[in-house]
Amino acid sequence: MPELPEVETVARQLEPELEGRRIERLEVYDPRWSRPVPPEQLGDAVSGATITGLGRRGKYLLLGLDGDRTLVMHLRMTGNLVLVEGEDVIDPAEGRTLYLGERTSSERHLRARFVLDDGRELWFTDPRRFGEAFLLDDADLPLRFSRLGVEPLSEDFTPEELGRVAAGRTAPLKSFLLDQSVIAGVGNIYADEALYRARLHPLSPAGSMKPEHLAALRDAVVAALEAGIDAGGSTIDDYRDGRGEKGMMQEKFLVHTREGKPCPSGDGEVVRIVVGGRSTYFCPECQVRLRRKPKRRRPARRAK
Ligand SMILES: [Zn+2]
Secondary structure (H helix, E strand, O other): OOOOHHHHHHHHHHHHHHHOOEEEEEEOOHHHOOEEEEEEHHHHHHOOOHHHHHEEOOOOEEEEOOOOOOEEEEOOOEEEEEEEEEOOOEEEEOOOEEEEEOHHHHHHEEEEEEEEEOOOEEEEEEOOOEEEEEEEEHHHHHHHOOOEOOOOOOOOOOOHHHHHHHOOOOOOOOHHHHOOOOOOOHHHHHHHHHHHHHEEOOEEHHOOOHHEEEEHHHHHHHHHHHHHHHHOOOOOOOOOOOOOOOOOOOOOOOOOOOOEOOOOOOOOOOEEEEEOOOOEOOOOOOOOOOOOOOOOOOOOOOOO
């Protein structure tokens, strides 16, 4: 499932290719992609627009359009946004080169297609169809994203900010990191990798972190995400970058999906547990389980 590094990789690759291009037309093939807006209505609104940029907020892709509008896209579980050009088309679902006209799994899974003024096409493919898109006026973006947490690669993401949002929380650190209203863009992969880097046990209560833990976790989240971006993202199942290529981060995981393998520190073995319904990988030797802070005495409740 694409997380921040995967979405960031797509945005960085495609922005220079798309900026200034005119969208001749947007064809939406799947009503689920645009719902509740009918496919033709979204297609008509976007057709003819000039692209002003491609950015990211959390796991959302933001395609800037003239007229101060943004087409917001979310890849969800299996979505890919891939630039297709010329005779040689890399099939994002199969990871191989094929020829225009050849029936491919990408075509079967094509949800929307942007035809650009230079003849190239931008394909949104999505086998499981959870991906979505919606068009907003730029002025409405802050409200739409008001419940998203801090951007972990921004300077707003400090140990103090992490301490502020963690204060009083009893949720395990793993679930805390997955909560998009806390930190935007971290998912199952990078939460495991960050907790290992910070040497913190995934079941530690979020509110139990001391200043040194907050500093370590802040640095670890940033380092894990940057490693993911440097490797072009992770491809465990379906993810492909903006050119249809697989990411390489899955070759470099420290603990994620490495159950039974030796811990990279040489000390202990990676184990898998389930936290909040999600597979969670960590090293019990290296990652410290913090204790819950003693509860403050609550003021006496009114007798019933
Ligand atoms: Zn270890």
